[in-house]
Amino acid sequence: MSRLTAKWAEVLRIVSWVVACCMFVLNVGLLVNDFHMPPILVLPLAAACSVPIVICRRQPLAAWGLLYVGMLVTASLAAQPALLWPWLAIPSAVYLRALFVLGLRGPRRQSVGIWGLTMLGGLLTVTRGVSEEISGPVILQIVAVLTLIPLVVGDNLRTRRLAQAHAAEQEQISAVERARRELLEERARIAREMHDVVAHHMSVIAVQASSAPTRLGGVSAGAAREFDSIGSAARESLAEMRRLLGVLRSDDDSGPPRAPLPGLGQLDALVETARRAGTPVETAMSGLPAALPGVTELAVYRIVQEALSNVLRHAPGAATRVALTGNGTLLRVVVENDPRPGGGGEPMGAGHGLVGMRERADMLGGELLAGPTPKGGWRVEATVPVVSVEPERNQR
Structure with missing residues (x-):
């Protein structure tokens, strides 16, 4: 053509x-x-x-x-x-x-x-x-009419063409918004179904872990603490799933208040959970501003959470180090673990953990690198921009 x-x-x-x-x-x-x-x-x-x-x-x-x-x-x-x-x-x-x-x-x-x-x-x-x-006036009248007609016709056609283009553009925008809304609705439906499936099993885990010392009898104090840690982790996961589901189901900001999303203030509890699971974790923070945007805190928390989950799954018991450092403009997050003593653990698979961490870093305009260390361990390093709004935190 x-x-x-x-x-x-x-x-x-x-x-x-x-x-x-x-x-x-x-x-x-x-x-x-x-x-x-x-x-x-x-x-x-x-x-x-x-x-x-x-x-x-x-x-x-x-x-x-x-x-x-x-x-x-x-x-x-x-x-x-x-x-x-x-x-x-x-x-x-x-x-x-x-x-x-x-x-x-x-x-x-x-x-x-x-x-x-x-x-x-x-x-x-x-x-x-x-x-x-x-006569001259008649000539002028003829000129006025003859020259006005093509200008008016052309202008009307141009106006109509622009109106049609604008209508087509609005229709395209509406189609994109409609597709986006349908995608969000489908994601919300999938999230609700996942909650219904996972919540049942997590509830079973929480109940069995809490009742195990009583049902089994003769359980040592260390084992009882381990069962209690499992139950606490299961209940915490259920609570986070319910908060997420509440956000997905809510059409507006009305309704009962929801708990705040996790941030850097909950890192100690997150690290303590990994320690109770048998993985020694060392933490170090320096140069961090006293206040960060909520979306940055949430992203950092989720990156550390997923990195520690990978350690528990692929190298349980391996010595792990979590370091957060800032220089006023950038926040650097490093989670590095040694090989598991004696080997074992699940092999690295093609899950969505690293993809999710990388998406969170990209969302903030940062980057994330992950890969094996020369010693056989694993290292996750994320760098995200940050704006300092208050004096720095004390070094931990």
Whole structure:
């Protein structure tokens, strides 16, 4: 289709040049025989009234300007201006076409200005006299109507085209918003179903862990603490799932208050949970601002949480270090663990933990790197921008 269009465009260009050449010859004869124009001006005026037919489609304003000047000079300097129509006839038709293209493509104020200049030029030239068969005011009325019609038609078509484009754009935006809303609704439905499935099993784990010392009997104090830690972790997971589900189900901010999302203040409890699970964890914080945006605190907390979960799953019991450092503009989070003593643990799989951590870092304009260490352990390092709003925290 594009080749066919280009071929027809080339044909039209050649035809327009042929017509322009014929018009040039015809205009030369009219300027010499009917308008008795000075010889020195014949060729320039003939060219000015012929070339616009070639450039009218691509440069309508330049075409109009050439025609306006050429026809104005022709009617003003004609030795015998007493004609039925004081302007060249064929260039007048091209002039109307240029007006239509200008109305179709240009702003309305431009069309108004061009029409005003056209009437001014007609007033200046028609006063020099026309044929007695028709009066000057009648000529001006004809000019006013003939030049106003293509401008109005072109402007209306342009307005309609813009309205259709705007309607199509709004329809596209509505379709995108509708698809986005359907996606969010589907995600919320999936989240609710996951909650219904996972909550049942987590509740069973919490109940069995809490009742195990009583049901089994003769359980040592260390084992009882381990069961209690399992039950606490299960109940905490259930609470976080219910908070997330409350956000997904809520259409507005009304309803019962919800607990705040976790942040850096809950890191100690998170680390203590990993320690109770048998993984020694060391923490170090330095250079952190006293207050961070909530979304930054949540992202950092989730990154550390997922990194510690990976340690518990893939290298349980391995010595782990959590370090948070800031320099006023960047916050660096490092979670590094040694190999598990004696080996074991689940092999690294293709889960979504690293993907989720990387998405949280990207959301804040930061980056996340993860990979094995030379000693056989694993290292997660995230760097996110941060704005310090208060004095730094004390070093821990």
